[in-house]
Amino acid sequence: MKKAITDYDLWQNLLDGDRLALNEIYERSLSPLYQYGMRMLQDEDAVRDCLHNLFVKIWVNHKTLKPTDNIKYYLISALRNSIINYKAQEKKIQKVDIHENEVFDLKFTVEAEYIKKEEQSQKVMQLSDAMNKLTPRQKEIIYLKYFEEMDYDEIAEIMDLSKKGTYKLSARALEALREILNVDKAMLLAVLLAIKR
Amino acid sequence: MIIKSFKVMPNKTYTSYNTENFLDDADFLRYVKYNNSTDVSFWDIWQSTAPENLKSFNEAKLQLQIILSDQPRVETINFRDQLLLDINGSIDVIQKNKQRKTIRLVLNLGIAASLLVFAFISWFFLSTVTVKSNFAENRLVHLPDGSEIQLNANSVLTYARAFKWKARREVHLKGEAYFKVKHININPDQVKKGELFVAVTDGAKVQVLGTEFNLKYRHNITAVALIKGKIRVSSNKTGKSYMMHPGDFIDFDHDGNRIEKANTLNNQTAWLSGKIIVNQTTVNEILREFEDLYGYKVILDSPALGNKKIDGAISIRSEESLLFTLKNILNVNIQKEGKTIYLKNR
Numbered sequence: 001m002k003k004a005i006t007d008y009d010l011w012q013n014l015l016d017g018d019r020l021a022l023n024e025i026y027e028r029s030l031s032p033l034y035q036y037g038m039r040m041l042q043d044e045d046a047v048r049d050c051l052h053n054l055f056v057k058i059w060v061n062h063k064t065l066k067p068t069d070n071i072k073y074y075l076i077s078a079l080r081n082s083i084i085n086y087k088a089q090e091k092k093i094q095k096v097d098i099h100e101n102e103v104f105d106l107k108f109t110v111e112a113e114y115i116k117k118e119e120q121s122q123k124v125m126q127l128s129d130a131m132n133k134l135t136p137r138q139k140e141i142i143y144l145k146y147f148e149e150m151d152y153d154e155i156a157e158i159m160d161l162s163k164k165g166t167y168k169l170s171a172r173a174l175e176a177l178r179e180i181l182n183v184d185k186a187m188l189l190a191v192l193l194a195i196k197r
Numbered sequence: 198m199i200i201k202s203f204k205v206m207p208n209k210t211y212t213s214y215n216t217e218n219f220l221d222d223a224d225f226l227r228y229v230k231y232n233n234s235t236d237v238s239f240w241d242i243w244q245s246t247a248p249e250n251l252k253s254f255n256e257a258k259l260q261l262q263i264i265l266s267d268q269p270r271v272e273t274i275n276f277r278d279q280l281l282l283d284i285n286g287s288i289d290v291i292q293k294n295k296q297r298k299t300i301r302l303v304l305n306l307g308i309a310a311s312l313l314v315f316a317f318i319s320w321f322f323l324s325t326v327t328v329k330s331n332f333a334e335n336r337l338v339h340l341p342d343g344s345e346i347q348l349n350a351n352s353v354l355t356y357a358r359a360f361k362w363k364a365r366r367e368v369h370l371k372g373e374a375y376f377k378v379k380h381i382n383i384n385p386d387q388v389k390k391g392e393l394f395v396a397v398t399d400g401a402k403v404q405v406l407g408t409e410f411n412l413k414y415r416h417n418i419t420a421v422a423l424i425k426g427k428i429r430v431s432s433n434k435t436g437k438s439y440m441m442h443p444g445d446f447i448d449f450d451h452d453g454n455r456i457e458k459a460n461t462l463n464n465q466t467a468w469l470s471g472k473i474i475v476n477q478t479t480v481n482e483i484l485r486e487f488e489d490l491y492g493y494k495v496i497l498d499s500p501a502l503g504n505k506k507i508d509g510a511i512s513i514r515s516e517e518s519l520l521f522t523l524k525n526i527l528n529v530n531i532q533k534e535g536k537t538i539y540l541k542n543r
Binding site for chain 1: 223226230261263264265266267268269270271272276277280281283284285287288291
């Protein structure tokens with residue numbers, strides 16, 4: 001079996017101007033990018049535009065890009081920026097406050113058969129209700145952590161939390177999160193520190 | 198879907214883990230998320246040992262299952278293929294435009310460079326070099342072929358910048374100069390391109406191969422005195438040409454007529470040693486020479502004085518010495534007003 005090329009080498013090939021590397025990167029990372037984009041935008045055409053521009057852009061700028069050993073992380077970060085730019089443009093055109101109807105599409109369902117056991121149903125309902133009430137940003141954090149398996153440092157960097165300082169988990173949100181995830185206060189502090197760094 | 202490479206279970210007992218520890222553990226997440234057979238058997242065995250924190254384990258597993266309950270958003274194959282086609286199409290267009298731009302740039306640069314070369318060649322072949330000596334100033338000119346030309350004061354020498362590239366070496370003179378022309382002709386019966394040297398004044402043309410001669414053109418009169426070699430002098434007006442031998446002297450007036458005149462060569466080239474040698478020369482002629490060389494206008498009190506003839510050598514090295522000589526010979530007082538000199542009878 002052919003050994004798969006590492007992220008670092010594949011990315012390096014792209015930086016050297018290899019078109020096949022770009023196609024390989026596309027094949028490897030489209031699914032997570034699509035999924036993340038759809039949860040951010042809920043509009044396939046818009047996601048398609050953002051993805052199209054993202055891949056064209058990394059090709060056009062391939063000489064100036066920095067090396068990376070985590071392509072998915074790099075591209076999700078880049079896609080997030082282009083989606084935010086897209087939203088900003090939409091806001092200009094449609095004059096809608098994006099914060100009002102900002103959604104991160106992550107729905108917790110109880111239909112899954114493995115959590116349908118009778119004795120747990122009450123607790124499951126409570127939990128999923130509470131989790132569905134999380135803010136879009138909190139949902140995004142959970143998504144990046146458990147679906148994309150990123151660590152808190154990566155999440156903080158992608159979401160630009162340290163820079164802007166605009167994202168402040170309110171006391172209530174913190175409490176909700178603690179309740180939901182059953183995370184103790186010390187742990188939350190660590191998360192918060194990682195985020196604010 | 199993300200295919201995680203299988204990792205060997207780390208050497209952890211997990212017996213002290215609480216719910217949040219489990220939720221933050223990558224191996225636990227992998228177990229709940231992907232249900233790898235190795236992971237499942239590991240956790241089955243772990244549960245069968247009835248650890249104290251089994252409750253935390255179940256709680257974390259339930260929470261994670263709820264979190265992961267959301268269905269993945271999967272793109273269609275059509276979406277995936279079509280988007281890749283579009284991306285590659287866009288890149289091809291950009292690439293082509295870039296190439297076209299580069300070709301155009303190279304083309305433009307090429308045109309610009311050619312124009313520059315053309316301009317330089319035109320300038321080189323069409324422009325001339327002008328050497329000018331001021332009043333009371335002699336200049337030595339070295340021509341590109343090795344010839345030397347001593348310019349007397351108030352004279353202008355002009356020659357092509359591409360002097361050596363021309364079919365014949367040609368210079369133009371206004372004023373007076375002594376020529377030492379480098380002889381580059383090998384076979385005198387066969388004069389090749391570039392071997393012929395031509396000195397031109399508005400009145401006459403001197404054609405030589407290699408020689409020394411004095412050429413003077415002032416007040417529409419061309420005077421040629423040959424010192425060495427053989428030259429052919431032709432009048433621009435009449436077209437008549439004369440072969441000259443060493444020691445010969447020819448004058449052309451403004452109508453191109455040859456003026457025969459008793460003169461010696463020393464007289465013609467005396468200026469090289471800072472003198473004029475006069476031999477039955479009128480004062481007017483001497484004064485005109487002085488005017489030519491030093492840029493003054495000389496006014497005589499009595500016209501009769503101007504016709505007086507003089508013999509001898511007069512120094513022209515400096516205007517003072519020349520004026521001093523004149524003052525004594527002519528017995529006049531000298532009065533200088535700017536660029537005009539008055540000679541007054543005592």
